[in-house]
Amino acid sequence: xxxxxWIDKAKQDRLPLCVHAEELVKNGALFSYGDDFRxxxxxxxxxxxxxxNGTKPSEIPTETPERPVLAFNRTTAKFIGLKILPKFLERVxxxxx
Numbered sequence: 001x002x003x004x005x006w007i008d009k010a011k012q013d014r015l016p017l018c019v020h021a022e023e024l025v026k027n028g029a030l031f032s033y034g035d036d037f038r039x040x041x042x043x044x045x046x047x048x049x050x051x052x053n054g055t056k057p058s059e060i061p062t063e064t065p066e067r068p069v070l071a072f073n074r075t076t077a078k079f080i081g082l083k084i085l086p087k088f089l090e091r092v093x094x095x096x097x
Contacts, residue, residue: 014080022071035065
């Protein structure tokens with residue numbers, strides 16, 4: 001995936017950029033906090049199995065994503081000059097270097 005221009009612009013201007021998807025963190029955004037699309041797929045597969053086994057869709061309760069993921073780009077933080085506290089890093093689910 002090519003890095004979006006708005007991510008390049010944020011880095012150029014040394015602005016911390018929060019995004020919705022981890023893939024954008026891998027492309028240079030500072031951090032994301034949101035749903036893990038792979039885990040949503042796993043949840044969806046479990047529901048599909050229930051339907052295939054005969055459960056009526058109306059009998060299956062609505063679900064929300066099980067847990068949000070905090071992804072952080074350490075290289076971008078260094079580039080824009082941010083000092084990151086160790087307490088923050090303890091809470092990060094995924095670190096991109």
